[in-house]
Each structure stands twice: as structure tokens, then as C-alpha cells.
Amino acid sequence: MTLDGTNTWILREPGATRAVVVDPGPADDEHLNAVIDAAGEVALVLFTHHHADHTEAMTRIVELTGAPTRALDEAFCTGAQPLRDSELIEVDGLELEVIATPGHTRDSLCLRLTGEDSLLTGDTVLGRGTTVVAHPDGALGPYLDSLAHLRELATEGLVGRILPGHGPVVDDPEAVLDFYIAHREDRLDQVRAAVEAGATTPREVVERVYADVDPVLWDAAELSVRAQLDYLA
DSSP states (O other): OOTTOOOOEEEOOTTOSEEEEEOOOSOOHHHHHHHHHHHOEEEEEEOSSOOHHHHTTHHHHHHHHOOOEEOSSGGGOBSSOOOOTTOEEEETTEEEEEEEOTTSSTTOEEEEETTSSEEEEETSSOSSSOOOOOTTTSOHHHHHHHHHHHHHHHHTTSOSEEEESSSSOBSOHHHHHHHHHHHHHHHHHHHHHHHHTTOOSHHHHHHHHTTTSOGGGHHHHHHHHHHHHHHHO
16 A cells, blocks of 8 residues: 555755655654654654554654644644645745645645755655545545646646655656546546446445456555545436
């Protein structure tokens, strides 16, 4: 589910002493100590969404650094207010734009580095493969809207590189976003066909539509199917 694991991003303006840590990940001290060693003074911790593989370390990293934490969901904010869509965050010359991208989860967001053309996408866009629309928290309609918005940013030259929550860096965001959008449309067509062919439950749809996917991932695929069925309804 997490490919190579959850990517923790350390952002710092050249020459600055303070850093921003995005998605510190699991509550593993060896990992967190490595993050802190690389980051230096941590001014702020941000979360791209609430899933535990991104947020489990929240309490521990606050203990280790004293840094405030922020997310769209106030439950993951410590010593600071929730993030707002279109908000600009500045730390020692580093500027980040918050872009709400609901779909994978209701509280998913991306962070655009305004000084370059990089975009941190959390689980909205992965470095390899496609993501899950985690129904009922996630929803397909908002997800398609989020992908379209990111595609517009790429077309405008504002996003030239994706730094995902899982998997490798993406250097061709327009092609990947086109693939994500086409993939979702193809899956919707396949779900329609499965229902028309007699599938009556989400699991039966999964067995038809995701027959080429490792069955260990079928539970996750069923979340996306439920989101697709809800969208079609």
C-alpha cells in the first residue's frame, strides 16, 4: 500500500537554518532522528492528510522538536491553526502555497514551492501506479476536480516536478496527470460494464474490474469501487 514506504520531505531555503518537515510518517525514533539530523531546527511540521502512515509520528516529533504541526484537519494541529486553501506559508524565505485537493481523503492537500516548480502531492498523485479513493472519506467527484486543477497548474508552467507521498519523484507531471485522469475514466467505464454484466456488489465489481491486480490489494480496490459506484449513482 505504501510502495517503498512513506516519503518524508524536508524543505529549507538555501542558507537558512530552519526547515519545514512534511509528513514525518511512522512513530519510529530511528527514522525521526534521521529526519531531525538532516533538517536541523524544525520550524514547522505539515501533514498532507490524516492517514496514519503520514501522521503517526505527530506526538513524537513535537516532543523531539517543539515545532507546531498543521494540517487541514484541526485534529492534526498542535500549537497552530488549521491550514487554509490558498494560504501562503513562509519560513525563512521558503514559501509554500497550500492547495486543497480532496478526493483520496476529504482533507488531502498539496503544497507548491512557489520559488520553483515543485509540488508535494501526498497521496493525491503517487510516484508509481495510482492511488486509492478511500471511500467514504474520499470521493471520486472531488478527486477528478483535484486532478483537473493540478493539470491546469502544470499547463500554466507552475508545476514541473511532483514530489509524492510514496514512490519516486515525477519529472513529467503533465503526462502523469493525463494518465491519472484517463485511468479514472477507463475504470468508470469498466465499472459500468461490470454492473451491466450482472455484478451486484462492490466485491463482485472488484473481481471483474481488478482481475489483473494482486488480490492482496482487492480490499483497497473495493474502496475505490465504492467511490466509483457512489459517483455513478
